Amino acid sequence: MQASELRFAPPSADKSALEEGRLFTPRFDANGLITAVVTDAGDGTLLMVAHMNAEALAKTLETGIAHYWSRSRSSLWKKGETSGNLQHVESISTDCDQDAVLLKVRVGGEGATCHTGRRSCFYRNVKVEDGRPILTENG
Amino acid sequence: MQASELRFAPPSADKSALEEGRLFTPRFDANGLITAVVTDAGDGTLLMVAHMNAEALAKTLETGIAHYWSRSRSSLWKKGETSGNLQHVESISTDCDQDAVLLKVRVGGEGATCHTGRRSCFYRNVKVEDGRPILTENG
Numbered sequence: 001m002q003a004s005e006l007r008f009a010p011p012s013a014d015k016s017a018l019e020e021g022r023l024f025t026p027r028f029d030a031n032g033l034i035t036a037v038v039t040d041a042g043d044g045t046l047l048m049v050a051h052m053n054a055e056a057l058a059k060t061l062e063t064g065i066a067h068y069w070s071r072s073r074s075s076l077w078k079k080g081e082t083s084g085n086l087q088h089v090e091s092i093s094t095d096c097d098q099d100a101v102l103l104k105v106r107v108g109g110e111g112a113t114c115h116t117g118r119r120s121c122f123y124r125n126v127k128v129e130d131g132r133p134i135l136t137e138n139g
Numbered sequence: 140m141q142a143s144e145l146r147f148a149p150p151s152a153d154k155s156a157l158e159e160g161r162l163f164t165p166r167f168d169a170n171g172l173i174t175a176v177v178t179d180a181g182d183g184t185l186l187m188v189a190h191m192n193a194e195a196l197a198k199t200l201e202t203g204i205a206h207y208w209s210r211s212r213s214s215l216w217k218k219g220e221t222s223g224n225l226q227h228v229e230s231i232s233t234d235c236d237q238d239a240v241l242l243k244v245r246v247g248g249e250g251a252t253c254h255t256g257r258r259s260c261f262y263r264n265v266k267v268e269d270g271r272p273i274l275t276e277n278g
Contacts, residue, residue, distance in 0.1 A: 044184075049174055095253075122234050126163045
């Protein structure tokens, strides 16, 4: 895999530059990561929440295929590389303080995003029952 | 504000209990936080990404009004308490490894979620132009 050529400038200390400026200067956290929210570009369903370091973010912008940072494996993760369920990125947006990104994607292969085989990782609702927080399948 | 009575059991070390079990055992990170993705219950628009500690999550489940942990102010944050744009929670779901939640909400008041006055915090798209990552307003 080729190294990315895209570089991100450090975030401005000026809040208005961060919120209204034209330069994308992602605010990586102490671990060098930002949060990535991933939705289906077709119907808007939330598919997963993951994390990106600068390399993953640059690769995603350069290739149009979603890359993440796997915190469990401590490695760059081209989602779907083995399963074939690659995520083709239709748009990337960022929030007011530039510490999160939204990826709208079309999932290739058989369309599963969750490693459990489900379309979305968010397959259970939380409710309080008899004073305990319990889960029920929502799909 | 009354203290919450809802308590969360520690996450199971058993992956299948975490992924397929019936008990909600949120996996708070080293800072005691989980990621909260907030969408409009009506049309699914991503409104914001925030963080919750156990207290914020319990308050949200108990009251049906979204509470977060403000990392900048280091305090519990009842979103919209001063602006009137309270978030009324229609459903909460969690992901496979229980380290993120999705809140589907209806926003009260004049409906703004972002502190900049916009409906959503995700108001700018990221693109690469002449080798630089730049932002353009999307709404």
